Amino acid sequence: MSASQSAVRSRAEAVQVSRTFDWMILFTLFTAVLGGYHIHYMLTGGDWDFWTDWKDRRLWVTVAPIVSITFPAAVQACLWWRYRLPIGATLSVVALMIGEWINRYFNFWGWTYFPVNFCFPSNLLPGAIVLDVILMLGNSMTLTAVVGGLAYGLLFYPGNWPIIAPLHVPVEYNGMMMTLADLQGYHYVRTGTPEYIRMVEKGTLRTFGKDVAPVSAFFSGFVSIIIYFLWHFFGRWFAKTDFISDDAT
Amino acid sequence: MKLIKDKVAKLSFVALLVSLTAAMFYAPAASAHGEKSQAAFMRMRTIHWFDLNWSKEEVPVNETMTISGKFLVFAGWPETVDKPEVSFLNVGIPGPVFIRAGSWIGGQLVPRSVSLELGETYEFKVLLKARRPGDWHVHSMMNVQGGGPIIGPGKWVTITGSMRDFVNPVTTLTGQTIDLEHYALDNVYFWHAVWFAIAFAWLLFWIKRPLFVPRHIAVASGKADTLISAGDKKVAMLFGVGTLVVVAAAMGAANEKYPITTPLQAGLIRGMKTYQMPEATVSVKVDDATYRVPGRAMQMTLTITNNGDSAVRLGEFNTAGVRFLEPAVHEDETNYPDDLLAEEGLTVSDNSPLAPGETRTVEVTASDAAWEVYRLADLIYDPDSRFAGLLFFWDENGTRQMVTVDAPLIPSFI
Numbered sequence: 295m296s297a298s299q300s301a302v303r304s305r306a307e308a309v310q311v312s313r314t315f316d317w318m319i320l321f322t323l324f325t326a327v328l329g330g331y332h333i334h335y336m337l338t339g340g341d342w343d344f345w346t347d348w349k350d351r352r353l354w355v356t357v358a359p360i361v362s363i364t365f366p367a368a369v370q371a372c373l374w375w376r377y378r379l380p381i382g383a384t385l386s387v388v389a390l391m392i393g394e395w396i397n398r399y400f401n402f403w404g405w406t407y408f409p410v411n412f413c414f415p416s417n418l419l420p421g422a423i424v425l426d427v428i429l430m431l432g433n434s435m436t437l438t439a440v441v442g443g444l445a446y447g448l449l450f451y452p453g454n455w456p457i458i459a460p461l462h463v464p465v466e467y468n469g470m471m472m473t474l475a476d477l478q479g480y481h482y483v484r485t486g487t488p489e490y491i492r493m494v495e496k497g498t499l500r501t502f503g504k505d506v507a508p509v510s511a512f513f514s515g516f517v518s519i520i521i522y523f524l525w526h527f528f529g530r531w532f533a534k535t536d537f538i539s540d541d542a543t
Numbered sequence: 544m545k546l547i548k549d550k551v552a553k554l555s556f557v558a559l560l561v562s563l564t565a566a567m568f569y570a571p572a573a574s575a576h577g578e579k580s581q582a583a584f585m586r587m588r589t590i591h592w593f594d595l596n597w598s599k600e601e602v603p604v605n606e607t608m609t610i611s612g613k614f615l616v617f618a619g620w621p622e623t624v625d626k627p628e629v630s631f632l633n634v635g636i637p638g639p640v641f642i643r644a645g646s647w648i649g650g651q652l653v654p655r656s657v658s659l660e661l662g663e664t665y666e667f668k669v670l671l672k673a674r675r676p677g678d679w680h681v682h683s684m685m686n687v688q689g690g691g692p693i694i695g696p697g698k699w700v701t702i703t704g705s706m707r708d709f710v711n712p713v714t715t716l717t718g719q720t721i722d723l724e725h726y727a728l729d730n731v732y733f734w735h736a737v738w739f740a741i742a743f744a745w746l747l748f749w750i751k752r753p754l755f756v757p758r759h760i761a762v763a764s765g766k767a768d769t770l771i772s773a774g775d776k777k778v779a780m781l782f783g784v785g786t787l788v789v790v791a792a793a794m795g796a797a798n799e800k801y802p803i804t805t806p807l808q809a810g811l812i813r814g815m816k817t818y819q820m821p822e823a824t825v826s827v828k829v830d831d832a833t834y835r836v837p838g839r840a841m842q843m844t845l846t847i848t849n850n851g852d853s854a855v856r857l858g859e860f861n862t863a864g865v866r867f868l869e870p871a872v873h874e875d876e877t878n879y880p881d882d883l884l885a886e887e888g889l890t891v892s893d894n895s896p897l898a899p900g901e902t903r904t905v906e907v908t909a910s911d912a913a914w915e916v917y918r919l920a921d922l923i924y925d926p927d928s929r930f931a932g933l934l935f936f937w938d939e940n941g942t943r944q945m946v947t948v949d950a951p952l953i954p955s956f957i
Binding site: 309312313315316319320347349350351375376377378379380381384385387388391395406407408409410411414417419420422423424426427428430431433449452453455456457459460461462463464465466467468469470471472473474475476477478480481482483484485486488489490491492494495496504 | 629630631633634635636638639640641642643644645652654655656674675684686688692706711713714715716717719721723724725726727728731734738739741742743745746749750753754756757758759761767770771775776779780782783786787789790791793794796797798800801803804805806807808809811
């Protein structure tokens with residue numbers, strides 16, 4: 295068979311090969327994103343995502359969307375620009391969260407016995423689905439960055455509140471008031487994570503009293519817009535094809 | 544010959560892979576906490592733990608035990624370690640094998656960070672509830688911001704029973720009694736399952752159709768717009784609106800179910816109550832100190848003055864949690880960990896009672912394998928080769944007084 299001859303002999307065979315190729319690429323993409331995104335998110339979001347007593351209404355709300363919109367933006371840019379597939383954000387976040395659940399269940403619980411209700415991952419899926427929908431309906435990376443990025447930041451806290459609300463019920467413990475999440479952090483000993491490392495409820499955003507989460511979410515959304523732009527360019531750069539001219543021949 | 548060589552190479556490679564894979568399945572539990580690896584000067588000159596007591600050596604699941612004692616925040620705190628202005632009383636255990644049911648400094652509950660003063664002594668207690676069966680090394684520990692964990696002495700404690708029986712009941716301020724071990728876990732699984740289901744439905748809607756090759760051909764030939772149909776847009780609208788509706792409805796339901804919630808609590812507790820040790824009437828001047836490497840012994844020349852009204856004798860030198868005792872004066876009755884106790888490790892050239900008003904210069908030798916085992920001898924390689932510790936004197940009535948020493952240490956290699 296020469297190089298110019300087709301490897302398939304019929305249209306049916308071509309379709310079959312194409313589908314096999316789809317699944318191979320999808321599997322590879324999924325696992326590569328799972329690994330890369332997971333490491334990225336653990337290094338940048340880290341403890342905010344690991345522990346319930348870090349999931350506060352200021353910094354967790356601010357940090358988690360900003361550092362997690364990265365891979366969704368890059369994968370969206372690649373899949374939309376090259377294939378018109380509006381699944382980049384959801385695919386990335388599903389991969390990340392599967393990786394996180396494997397890590398939390400087998401490592402945090404299975405090896406070190408931290409209860410799962412103390413170390414479950416944050417829910418990033420609502421923002422990711424909306425990001426994909428906006429890209430598809432708007433057919434514009436700019437619109438997706440501005441509207442989608444903002445929505446990604448804004449949806450984070452309400453998307454997680456039904457999960458963490460039970461852990462914010464107050465408790466009186468030996469004469470001090472704390473939330474159940476604080477109590478989990480106190481009870482389940484982490485020798486390498488002393489209390490002062492917790493970056494919660496810090497900052498100067500005091501004007502808004504108890505309603506600080508929406509302000510933090512808006513700020514997070516604004517920064518997410520910028521991060522989306524930046525990482526979308528990474529995605530485009532990563533997905534482009536360059537040919538080297540063969541002057542020698 | 545080449546065939547044999549190739550086969551040997553191939554088999555060696557396979558053997559290497561098998562060995563590496565097998566090694567991955569061997570993951571023994573970490574039983575100690577690297578206390579021996581921490582720089583010796585740091586252990587000797589930061590937090591001095593003493594009068595430690597582990598209330599039990601064996602404890603069933605759900606039962607409690609305490610670690611209690613005192614710690615002196617050393618006045619000669621090394622310059623290379625941040626001051627303990629933000630510190631946290633911790634315990635060194637391999638993960639949550641116990642839960643920390645309570646911890647107190649000077650009677651004040653300390654679930655948060657505290658500010659400690661140099662030169663002050665504090666009394667502490669940590670209440671631990673057994674959770675996971677096994678033999679565990681249980682240490683006192685102080686985390687210092689900018690300084691890291693400063694681990695105290697450790698003792699082996701056995702937890703018996705089954706972790707399945709462990710319960711952690713807590714009564715909330717809303718009057719509900721819950722088991723914190725499993726509380727709200729179904730809720731976590733439920734919401735994550737719901738969102739995974741929605742996300743998978745969205746992904747499935749797209750990946751069930753031909754993906755990369757035909758779509759790439761279409762995009763490359765300028766027919767990208769044909770890849771998104773009106774029906775696709777309707778489905779996308781449904782997912783978008785549906786997501787917003789589910790988020791809003793779930794948040795509303797959560798607020799209705801948990802109307803009383805509070806933000807996470809954080810802060811620094813200042814003004815911790817100190818423990819007043821009896822005022823020392825003995826003064827000690829370190830004339831010189833050497834560490835004799837071959838003999839695993841530290842020798843100090845001390846000039847001791849008794850300013851009190853009762854004769855005293857030197858009975859103990861305590862540094863980095865290692866206790867060197869002079870058995871003629873003091874014997875341990877607290878069941879202190881063997882590896883940290885040199886019951887006959889302290890010798891004094893003249894340890895006859897030092898009369899009131901008397902000054903005497905003596906040679907004091909603290910010798911034990913613990914210098915090597917606990918890597919305290921490595922002090923001579925530290926950036927600040929000073930030693931420090933606590934000297935305990937007893938008078939005729941058995942009253943104890945504590946004096947700190949802090950001086951340069953000269954190694955002797957011959």
